Amino acid sequence: MIRKHRALLAAILLLSLSLRPVMAVLGPVIDLIELRTGLSSAQAGLLTTLPILVMGLVALAGGTVRRVIGEKRGIAFGALCLTIACAMRLPFNSAFGMLFSAALGGLGIALTQALLPGLIKRHFGMATGTVMALYTTGIMTGSALGAASSADLARLIGWQASLALWALPALAGLIVWWLIAPADPARDPGRAPAPRLALSRLPRAWQLVVFFGLGTGSYTLVLAWLPPYYQDLGLGRETSGYMLAGLTITEVFAGLAIAAFIDRFPDRRGPLFAVLAALMLGLILLVWAPVSMAIPAMILLGIGIGSVFPLGLIVTMDHASNPEIAGDLAGFVQGWGYILASALPFVAGAIKDHFASLTQAWYLMMVGVVVMAVVTLGFSRDSYARFGARSETGGQALRG
Numbered sequence: 001m002i003r004k005h006r007a008l009l010a011a012i013l014l015l016s017l018s019l020r021p022v023m024a025v026l027g028p029v030i031d032l033i034e035l036r037t038g039l040s041s042a043q044a045g046l047l048t049t050l051p052i053l054v055m056g057l058v059a060l061a062g063g064t065v066r067r068v069i070g071e072k073r074g075i076a077f078g079a080l081c082l083t084i085a086c087a088m089r090l091p092f093n094s095a096f097g098m099l100f101s102a103a104l105g106g107l108g109i110a111l112t113q114a115l116l117p118g119l120i121k122r123h124f125g126m127a128t129g130t131v132m133a134l135y136t137t138g139i140m141t142g143s144a145l146g147a148a149s150s151a152d153l154a155r156l157i158g159w160q161a162s163l164a165l166w167a168l169p170a171l172a173g174l175i176v177w178w179l180i181a182p183a184d185p186a187r188d189p190g191r192a193p194a195p196r197l198a199l200s201r202l203p204r205a206w207q208l209v210v211f212f213g214l215g216t217g218s219y220t221l222v223l224a225w226l227p228p229y230y231q232d233l234g235l236g237r238e239t240s241g242y243m244l245a246g247l248t249i250t251e252v253f254a255g256l257a258i259a260a261f262i263d264r265f266p267d268r269r270g271p272l273f274a275v276l277a278a279l280m281l282g283l284i285l286l287v288w289a290p291v292s293m294a295i296p297a298m299i300l301l302g303i304g305i306g307s308v309f310p311l312g313l314i315v316t317m318d319h320a321s322n323p324e325i326a327g328d329l330a331g332f333v334q335g336w337g338y339i340l341a342s343a344l345p346f347v348a349g350a351i352k353d354h355f356a357s358l359t360q361a362w363y364l365m366m367v368g369v370v371v372m373a374v375v376t377l378g379f380s381r382d383s384y385a386r387f388g389a390r391s392e393t394g395g396q397a398l399r400g
Contacts, residue, residue, distance in 0.1 A: 005123050009131065011173075011180040012120070015075070015112060016138030018082055018170040021146030022105035023048050023220075024248070025166065027227040028151040028241030029159045036159075037095040041228075045349025047098060048224040049342045051106025052216075056338030058110030059331045066327060070184035071115045072177075078111030079174035083167045090164035108170075113334060117317060118327025123182075129262050129314050136310035137255030140248055142169070143223065148245030151238040199332040204378075204387050208316050208333045211375045213340030214368040215308035218279060221365055222247065222301060224345040229358045233291060243298060250302025251309075258310050267381040268315050273373065275311065279304025280369045287362045308372075312337075315379055319387045 026033065026047050034044050058065075065074050085105035088097065116135065124131045146166065153162035199205040226247065227240035235243070258271070265271050282300030285293040316333045320326040348361035 007180050008123060008182065011177050012116065012135055013138040014176050015079060015173040016135050017142035018079070018166065018173050019109050019112060019139045020143035021166040022082060022086055023051055024143040024146035024223055025150040025163055027224055027244055028147065028237055029154045030228055031231065032154065032159045033098065036093065037098055039095055041352045042346060042349035045224060045345040047102045048220055048345040050099060050102040051109060052220055052338050052342035054103050054106030055110040055113065056335045056342060058107060059114040059338060060335030065111065066115055066118060071119045072181045072184055074115045075112050076174060076178050078108045079170055079177060081108030081111070082170040083174060086170055087164050087167035090160050093160045114331045117313065117330035118323050121317060121323040121326045128317055130259050132313050132317060133255055133259030133262060133310045136313060137252055137259060140251040140255055140306055144245050144248035144252055147241055147248055151241040199329060204319065204383065205329065205332055207375050207378060209336040209340065211372050212312040212316065212333050213337035214372050215312045216337055217341035217344040217368060218365055219305050219309060220341050221344045221348055221361060222305060225348050225358050225361065243294065247298045247302045250299050251306025254303045254306030255310050258307055262314060268311060269376055269379055271307070272311055272376045272379065275304050275307035276369055276373050276376065279308065280366060283362050283366050283369065287359055
């Protein structure tokens with residue numbers, strides 16, 4: 001199935017590379033941004049909170065977007081928004097310009113991420129888990145490249161240009177997507193509309209939201225505040241950027257491992273508990289031995305975060321065999337999950353303003369990991385089938 005759609009997979013992976021640099025490039029140069037714009041730490045946290053919040057709000061409307069404008073055009077418009085959001089940071093780098101570009105970038109990411117899962121489910125069938133893992137690995141690769149290059153590029157060409165430079169891969173993704181992506185399926189006027197579930201009534205949907213939201217929250221928290229945390233401990237801007245890049249590179253390898261081995265675990269709870277343990281241990285080292293154990297902490301955090309993100313999406317997609325129901329469920333989970341995750345960077349910034357330290361933010365994330373472990377207990381393989389059966393039989397009654 002993957003071999004049959006290699007060109008489409010290539011287009012998806014190219015798009016995925018541009019879905020995080022709009023946020024990942026900020027952490028290593030956040031002090032320069034604050035100095036130039038006058039933003040406080042809490043306000044600077046909005047540069048990550050805003051895109052995540054917009055991603056959540058738009059994802060909730062993903063099913064409507066898919067039905068109104070289609071997947072191909074919706075994803076293309078998302079890539080266009082990302083291109084503009086990055087490019088405008090060169091001339092419009094005031095506080096308002098930075099916040100507006102963050103929101104516009106979030107819109108671009110949201111449209112792409114809300115529409116791609118259903119398309120992947122339709123075209124890759126039984127290989128959906130592998131393709132989703134490769135797709136999320138591409139996202140983390142873009143994040144790693146952005147974090148690693150941010151400080152050095154800022155020193156060479158200025159921080160404004162270093163942020164705007166990421167318009168180029170977004171534009172490349174837009175062009176390749178438009179040339180390669182298949183047309184949206186033709187609508188058959190004689191065919192009954194696809195079932196739509198009232199997902200807010202289903203406890204399992206909210207359990208998936210909690211898992212995905214807290215897992216994504218750990219990613220956004222690290223993305224926004226790991227470099228400033230290490231800068232406060234005395235490390236230089238470039239070094240702190242390399243720390244984040246090393247973490248995200250580990251995330252890439254973790255995502256590739258998930259892609260290679262996830263099909264061997266039909267019950268996903270074993271891998272989920274393993275990666276949550278790695279994430280918790282990484283947070284403990286980050287608080288109790290942040291400098292002396294920095295490398296082990298980065299590796300463990302990378303394994304945990306890099307695995308939790310794709311596993312959250314994979315487990316979500318496991319719950320529905322119908323591509324349109326799967327797309328709606330993915331939109332619901334990502335929508336409310338991103339809204340939940342969006343609070344963490346802002347809260348962490350407020351903590352930093354109040355305590356002059358980010359330590360309490362890492363403790364907050366430890367509590368989140370415990371909650372994720374409790375939720376994971378219910379993700380048995382049989383429960384996927386029960387939810388799927390309810391989707392197929394109950395969708396007609398809940399159509400609206």
